[in-house]
Amino acid sequence: MVLAALLIVATFSPSGATTKIIPGTAKQVTTAVAAAAKVTKLTKQQLAQLSAATNDAFTNLRLGTQCRHITTCHFGSTSPKSTAVILGDSHAMSWMPALLPGLLARGYGVSLLAMGACTPATLEITIELYHYPELCDAFRTSALAEIAAAHPSLVVVAEKINLGGSGDPLSPEQWQQGLVTTLSQLKGPKTKVAIIEDVPKFPWDLPSCLALHPTTVQQCQMPASAVPDPLFRAAERQAAAAASVSFISTRRWFCATTCSSMIAGHVVLYDSQHLSQSYATYLSTVMASALQPLLTK
Numbered sequence: 453m454v455l456a457a458l459l460i461v462a463t464f465s466p467s468g469a470t471t472k473i474i475p476g477t478a479k480q481v482t483t484a485v486a487a488a489a490k491v492t493k494l495t496k497q498q499l500a501q502l503s504a505a506t507n508d509a510f511t512n513l514r515l516g517t518q519c520r521h522i523t524t525c526h527f528g529s530t531s532p533k534s535t536a537v538i539l540g541d542s543h544a545m546s547w548m549p550a551l552l553p554g555l556l557a558r559g560y561g562v563s564l565l566a567m568g569a570c571t572p573a574t575l576e577i578t579i580e581l582y583h584y585p586e587l588c589d590a591f592r593t594s595a596l597a598e599i600a601a602a603h604p605s606l607v608v609v610a611e612k613i614n615l616g617g618s619g620d621p622l623s624p625e626q627w628q629q630g631l632v633t634t635l636s637q638l639k640g641p642k643t644k645v646a647i648i649e650d651v652p653k654f655p656w657d658l659p660s661c662l663a664l665h666p667t668t669v670q671q672c673q674m675p676a677s678a679v680p681d682p683l684f685r686a687a688e689r690q691a692a693a694a695a696s697v698s699f700i701s702t703r704r705w706f707c708a709t710t711c712s713s714m715i716a717g718h719v720v721l722y723d724s725q726h727l728s729q730s731y732a733t734y735l736s737t738v739m740a741s742a743l744q745p746l747l748t749k
Contacts, residue, residue: 474734481716481734544564545568549732554743592634632694635691646698
């Protein structure tokens with residue numbers, strides 16, 4: 453199935469009316485993140501939008517599509533001069549509205565290779581619900597082989613860090629080595645690789661928290677110093693350096709001294725850890741700028 457090359461620039465309000473999202477510039481995003489920490493209550497319009505916020509997910513993720521082959525979830529031209537592959541888990545899927553506009557505007561064909569709850573890091577993680585590690589290992593092996601055969605111009609990796617399981621807990625060092633193994637395999641003579649810093653995970657569901665505290669929005673903020681798994685976040689950055697690939701730092705798009713639940717009028721995550729389609733779309737310009745040095749001329 454080849455998906456249409458649509459720039460994602462709209463979301464839908466509960467009334468059914470289309471609301472255009474204008475992506476923010478770097479300055480506008482920085483200003484919006486800082487201003488969000490001072491917001492105390494939701495407007496009537498923002499409160500009305502909360503009922504739809506839990507469904508504000510990238511279509512493929514919301515419908516449960518598993519993009520397990522390079523030709524299954526393809527965006528843009530089927531015969532482009534340059535190609536990009538987005539590899540990862542459900543977090544990679546949620547980054548798509550931020551990634552697609554810039555890549556498609558440059559004429560890239562973009563393929564999504566993703567499997568929910570399956571880290572791209574070369575690790576064994578047991579999650580009984582998904583019958584892991586067998587399915588995850590098989591997907592990762594197949595994905596790496598397909599990427600190697602396709603020789604894309606760019607591979608962008610995105611993931612949930614410290615993906616838990618029912619087996620023995622992993623150390624940050626193990627996570628880092630697993631990422632280094634995968635990132636090193638992805639590199640090629642004509643293939644550039646980048647990894648996106650994971651979004652800050654909140655201890656609560658953001659739409660639910662905002663619905664409970666519409667006049668005390670700061671109850672739904674989290675101090676930047678309290679973002680979970682700091683050692684794993686450091687491991688993600690260190691893995692990029694060890695594998696000599698690019699690291700796309702995203703923390704400044706979510707947090708200043710605090711990490712806010714709503715920024716620039718958009719609920720940031722549609723649950724506690726997945727980027728909402730609206731906010732991802734708002735970030736598409738800054739993401740395009742982050743990718744710019746990696747794109748073919």
